[in-house]
Amino acid sequence: MKFLLDLLFRILQLFTEPYFLLFLAAVIIILLKRKNKRKNLRIGIGILAVLLSIFIGNGFLGKLTSAYLQKNYANTQVSKNMASQNPVIVVLGGGVTDIDNIEKPHILSYSRMVTAYQLYYEYRKNNLPCKILISGKGRGQTSEAELFSDSFIKMGASEADIIKEDKSMNTYENAKYSSQILKQIAPSNVYLVTSGFHMKRAVSLFQTFGIHPVPQASDFIDTEITVFPNSYNAAFTFVMLKEIVGIWQVKLYNSLGMNG
Structure with a gap:
C-alpha cells in the first residue's frame, strides 16, 4: 500500500515540474494528430498549456501558494x-x-x-x-x-x-x-x-x-504579479507547488497511520 502511494505522489510531483508539463502537452498533441483526432481539441490543449504557463509565470498562482504556505509564520519574532x-x-x-x-x-x-x-x-x-x-x-x-x-x-x-x-x-x-x-x-x-x-x-x-x-x-519567498510571465515567478511557484504536494502526502499518511 505504502509503495503504491509513494509512487502516486512521485507522479504527482512530476506535475510540479515545468518541463514535464510542456512535454506532456506536446505528447498529447502529437498523439492526437497521429490518430487524426479533431483539430479543435489539439488547439484547445495547446491554448490550455499556454494559459497555464501564463498563470504560473505572471505570479498569480505563486501569490496564492505563498500565502497558503507562509502567512501563519510571518509574524514570529524571536524576542517574544x-x-x-x-x-x-x-x-x-x-x-x-x-x-x-x-x-x-x-x-x-x-x-x-x-x-x-x-x-x-x-x-x-x-x-x-x-x-x-x-x-x-x-x-x-x-x-x-x-x-x-x-x-x-x-x-x-x-x-x-x-x-x-x-x-x-x-x-x-x-x-x-x-x-x-x-x-x-x-x-x-x-x-x-x-x-x-x-x-x-x-x-x-x-x-x-x-x-x-x-x-x-527564517526566510520567505513570493512572486510578483507581472504583465508578462517570467522565469523568476515560474521557478518559485513550482518550488511551492512541490511543497504543497508534500503536505498532502504527510496529511494522507498521518490519516492512514503510515507515518511514524
Missing part, C-alpha cells in the same frame, strides 16, 4: 519567545553546494543559521541555557550538521551547546531522528527554524513524531 527556560532550537539543513571541491552550505542555509543564532543569542545574553540541534546529513561529503556547526561556533556559539543530527536525508528523517534526540533531552520548549515555504510540512512531520515546535521562519 523568551518564556521557556531550557529550550532547544532545531535548525534544518538547507543543502550543500560543492564548488571546486569546496563544500559550503546552500544559500537557503544562511538565513536559517542567522535566525537560529539570533534566538540562541537572546537566551545566552540573559544567561539562560539553550541548545542548538542541527539536523541534516545532505548529499555532500561533509554533513550539513557539520558545516552548520562550524558556522555557529564562528558566530560565537559554544561548542557544548551544539548537537549534531547527521543522518537525515529529507524532512521526514529530520523529524524522525531529531525527535529521538529531543525526547532524550526533554527540553522545556522546542523552536523549529526553517524557511517559511517549508515550515508547514516540517511542523506537521515533527508533530507526527510527538514534537510540537514553535515555528521560527
